[in-house]
Amino acid sequence: MNGTAHDSSRSVIVVGSGPTGLLLAGDLAAAGVPVTLVEKRPHKISNLSRAFVVHARTLEQLDARGVADDIEAKGRPLDRLRLFGNLSIELTGLPTRFDHLLVIPQYEVEQVLERRAVDAGVTFSHETEVTGLTQDADGVTLRVRRADGSTDLLRAAYVVGTDGMRSSVREAVGLPFPGKSVIRSVVLADVRLAEEPENLLTVSAVGDAFAFIAPFGDGYYRVIGWNRSRDVADSEPLDLDEIKEIARLALGRDYGMHDARWMSRFHSDERQAPAYRVGRVLLAGDAAHVHTPAGGQGMNTGLQDAANLGWKLAAVVTGRAGDALLDTYQTERHAVGKAVLRSSGGIVRLAMAKYPWTLAARAALTGFLGRVRPARNKVIGNVTGLGFRYAAPKGAHRLTGTRVPDVLLGDGVRLYEALRAGEFVLILPRGTAYEDARVKVAHWASERRTALLVRPDGYVAWAGELAENRGVNSTDFPAEFATYSLR
Template sequence: MRTNSTTDTDVLVIGAGPTGLLLAGDLAAAGIDVTLVERRPHGLGNMTRAFGVHARTLEQLDARGLANELLATGTTLTSARLFGRLDMDMTRLPTRFNHLLVTPQYEVERLLERRAVDAGVTFRYGTELRGLRQDADGVTAELTDPDGTPLTLRARYLVGTDGHRSSVRTALGLPFPGRSVIRSIVLADVRLTDAPTDSFSVAGAGDTFAFIAPFGDGWYRVMGWTRTRQVDDSEPVDLEEVREIARKALGTDHGMHDARWISRFHSDERQAPAYRVGRAFLAGDAAHVHSPAGGQGMNTGLQDAANLSWKLTAVLRGEAPDPEALLDSYQSERHPVGTMVLRSSGAIVRLAMAHTPLTRAARSLAVRLLGAIRPASARAVGMISGIGISYAPAPGSRRPSGRRAPDAHLREGRLYELLRQGEFVLIAPEGANPAPPAGTPVTPKHLVRATWTDPAKKAAVLIRPDGYVHWTSN
């Protein structure tokens, strides 16, 4: 299946952010030949807005043996207070990670990069994509290496994880419809003389809103916005501007000092209409961008990668009875999730920006209803955390398929420990030896068998490598 091109690889991943690193690491760990291209030189800092790791992402990292190490880099929050009165309680989430982890994105990238290196991913830093073309057998990428020399690289599949200005999306001719939802957001990592009593709070006052969240090491992430200062991203921002916004929104600046990073940015709501074009795919910010409200951006991209990696693996191993249908399911499962995240994050930021009497009254009513109706509040927390997200059952499958599989203690260990092998896990009662249903994209060689410890469980359950139920026997 190789060609005589200058360089060959099974999968070419463009973009070494969290999404690309997780995807490349998954594929390489499964024995797939992967090349990861990144236009930045290796080691160049990439301080970004992402700072929160939600429960479902922690479960995915647990399935890769990384969750406990990442937890040690930040602080966990069990609740968030929105608009001064709505407590988003995460302690009721049905997971061992019933909290939000506040840690910088670079900590996530550090662990995922190490895993990808250990798994054998080939890295090409300082290399840019200039164009691509496809045929029936693969994708040819036109690149330039660090000294500007043209390079052609041939791959069986290509995945663009190269951010909201994706060169892959552009090369595929895909539109990125949407609009800017909020301008001139200021962001800073600071120390505080007077730490807030709420671990995580979002508040607004008139034309201003702000939030503060702790990293757990004495540093705090502050984000703020005011309608009275709407300027371009290129306009300088200093700590005094951040302090002023915080004072207006929160009533105090908590004695901010010693900022290690300050930035100004705007936020768009955009989504590509297709996540797959032939042998090329989009994931993460290359496929969807939205407001930072809810902290769902990086998390959604990592879930994209977890969904796509095992499907590409099954196809490249020759284990998928219908390869095209399996690859198409990436679009049918993840595109609706991207749309949902756009809507939920957009709703939060619009509530925060409410400034007319009518919109503020609507926000007050929405907050009261969410606080008073526990199922509605629990559903909101479940969707933002990712724990409540399920996929539609595949055609012909039994009804429970597509739902998230909670962790379980099995005879052979925890489910998410068994998922670290990157394979399907078939759980059955003691003494049973069921076979996966026809059409399952797995062979006996790559199937992990496990046994319920609870004798009351009589059904066999097949769990996908990304931790979702594929099939149940009754």
């Protein structure tokens, strides 16, 4: 064994350097927490990712970190998302400055988040594989294997597993990953096309076949396809002719696919860990939940997990909040993960409807959503992430737990610019003073009389309606947030 166990009571180890791990590690380091990001792969940004869509709520979270504009510059906006059959959702009316979805390969998002993490001071440990884990009342010890085969012990106050569907961290704490494979023998390929598709995202399902085409931006396109009638093992050989056949079945043409630089098979699962926290070990992203690709919600849900967990974990590690604050991560994000499982699963099942009764159900639902705006808005809110809200205590203001839009504040600064400090923002009516200067105070640009205590992740921690000449006191705030927000 090389090295000895070292105790670091104020540090965190994040395992897995995908988008979720990079965002979380960057948030922790920016908050002053020593953080090590452990990754078993060599240091490189892979183009083998399956995610190609960044939704509006994720873009808002990235805006709160000052990197949304960089990512927007690398992607291509799309104002409509097709879900199944003839149903597509219009995004231009979304209540956000990001009234679109962004088509961008996952590795481009990872590059931006890695630069941020490096700048924030994250320590990277590549080619380091987790082989065991123990925890006690004071921290967590990881046993790892280095690239040369030597072993080592790493110690931290908390460990977060963001290491994907086959999470070593999740397995080490004994958490099951119940669920099932929904789609087997999905094919993927990176190809050149002789004919450019008419749409930025090309997707359709006909009979037993489904196909999706998205651009990398470098002349290559990612193709994802599935033929229900060809259910084979992931190890079965794959050639370009099979991919072209699926495209012709689903899309009516193969766009002259040629020069494949990579091809593979995989199976799509629906799974969710029963708990996202076991003592001092937490899970986020695909280590906690995996979904079908339908709706492009997988990577987005993981990034939003990180946005929820980062400020809470930083507050606990630095002594600004009690350990119980981490229980709210489990409560809030497990419910969202479950909702995403339902919505993405429902989309893929409707997209692949085959029997007369399932086709009739899809047609009826498409017509209903086309006619009934509240129902359509519910679907849009779930897919884009804008509609999720967290549970509020009984008797709380109706806004508690809801997402706050990127409002313009009285000093001309947008809310999500104000959130870049990683702190709570207290928005007050004009002319209202706050007795304690230790919290960041802003004022409405309008005559609104609602006071909002906005969490670092952009959700309402507390709200109240203020009469003229009434101020706010820290005792108004929920106990679990008061210590942190008034540091």
